[in-house]
Amino acid sequence: MITALRRSLYGIIGLAVLATACDQAHDPVEPTGDALLAPTASHAYLAGADWGDSGATTPLTVLLWRTPLGADVEVTELCDTKRCVIELAEVGVVVTIPPKALGAPTLISVTALAGEEVNMEFAPHGLQFANDIHVAVDLMMTQAPGDKQDFSALYWTTTPEGGVVIEEVVPGTVFKNIFSFQTDHFSGYAVAGEE
Numbered sequence: 001m002i003t004a005l006r007r008s009l010y011g012i013i014g015l016a017v018l019a020t021a022c023d024q025a026h027d028p029v030e031p032t033g034d035a036l037l038a039p040t041a042s043h044a045y046l047a048g049a050d051w052g053d054s055g056a057t058t059p060l061t062v063l064l065w066r067t068p069l070g071a072d073v074e075v076t077e078l079c080d081t082k083r084c085v086i087e088l089a090e091v092g093v094v095v096t097i098p099p100k101a102l103g104a105p106t107l108i109s110v111t112a113l114a115g116e117e118v119n120m121e122f123a124p125h126g127l128q129f130a131n132d133i134h135v136a137v138d139l140m141m142t143q144a145p146g147d148k149q150d151f152s153a154l155y156w157t158t159t160p161e162g163g164v165v166i167e168e169v170v171p172g173t174v175f176k177n178i179f180s181f182q183t184d185h186f187s188g189y190a191v192a193g194e195e
Contacts (some may be wrong), residue, residue, distance in 0.1 A: 060152065060169070060192035061117040064143045065091065074111040086110050092138025093120065101129040118142055122186035132182040137191055139177045144193065150174075153181045154190045 067092070077086050081104070084097040091112045109123040118137065135153070144151070153170040170189070172181030179191060 026072070060154065060194060062154070062190050062192045063139075063151070064116045065112075065118060066141055066143055068116040069112060069114045072111050072114050074109060076107060076109040078105055079108045080105045084108065088112055092141035094136045095122070096134040096136075098127070098131050098133065101131040101133060103130065118191040119188070120190070127186040127189055129184050132184050134180060134182055135179050135189070136180040139174065139179055144179075151179045151191060151193045153183070154192050155183070156188045156190060158188075167194045 002190060019116060060126040073088050073090050075086050075088055077084060079086075079097055079102055081100055081102055083099050085093055085104075086095045086097075086108060087093070088110060093110065095108075097108070106124070106127070107150050109121075111121045111123070113119045113121060139151075151172055151174060153172055154166050155166050157167055167187075170181050170183060172179050174180075183189075
């Protein structure tokens with residue numbers, strides 16, 4: 001009985017945090033059509049995106065999944081102030097939230113978006129962490145050429161008109177075919193490499 005009450009309380013707290021944590025000015029949604037990516041024969045390229053102040057100095061190619069996703073792959077967990085690990089085993093994505101990164105229990109969602117591109121959304125959008133979280137992507141689940149290439153995470157948002165803005169190019173590392181990066185906030189991220 002106490003456990004059921006505790007779960008209900010965590011659920012209510014998580015929903016309250018979810019409702020207040022979103023940054024409405026930069027609330028990413030899944031792009032439609034060519035808004036984010038325009039596919040070519042073997043790779044997808046950012047097309048029409050506003051690179052703003054992202055710091056990108058070289059063209060980047062968005063990675064493709066080895067097998068395109070027919071539907072979103074999503075996992076939602078109630079995480080508290082302890083270490084929390086969320087795994088999308090189907091696509092080889094693991095998000096690790098370290099202890100004390102969250103100030104209160106929070107419903108966390110990690111979604112690999114349907115389609116060819118290695119493109120993910122983390123929610124609640126705009127959530128800020130006290131400590132950086134760690135995101136890992138198994139490159140064996142993608143069409144990446146192995147660990148011989150530099151990869152980055154592209155932090156993207158959408159405009160009210162449906163356009164896409166690349167807000168930041170987040171550097172990462174590759175070790176044993178696992179690309180990983182760190183961030184202190186949730187939004188949309190695509191994985192890309194230099195052309």
